[in-house]
Amino acid sequence: MKYIDEVAAAVALRHARTKVVTASIERMDFDEPVLVGDLLVLKAALIYTGRSSMIVGVRVEAENLLSGKVVKTGSCYLTFVALNDRGKAVPVAAVEPTDDEERKWFERGRKLYELRKAILAAERA
Numbered sequence: 001m002k003y004i005d006e007v008a009a010a011v012a013l014r015h016a017r018t019k020v021v022t023a024s025i026e027r028m029d030f031d032e033p034v035l036v037g038d039l040l041v042l043k044a045a046l047i048y049t050g051r052s053s054m055i056v057g058v059r060v061e062a063e064n065l066l067s068g069k070v071v072k073t074g075s076c077y078l079t080f081v082a083l084n085d086r087g088k089a090v091p092v093a094a095v096e097p098t099d100d101e102e103r104k105w106f107e108r109g110r111k112l113y114e115l116r117k118a119i120l121a122a123e124r125a
Contacts, residue, residue: 054095
């Protein structure tokens, strides 16, 4: 989980070019075990932006260095918020999908964003 948060934070920071904090981990799926000696490969991408928030998707793979076999071991969605020097949320540039694959991920991110907003509103009611 630490590595997932760190790689996702790097993606969010690169996009926002300001401090970011992890606001939530939307979902973590564990598909396969990681074995001792496996090389972990983490792939992360910014999939959606709100006004000051960013959703980053992370895919975790494990490579057996002896056989070369690579398996997906997990995936996760994290939400980050961009902050100024006083710790207040600041706007981030919108992410613009450029192809069908990016549009698919953008739509998934939009749905996660809307779901999170609805859950937070229900908790406040």
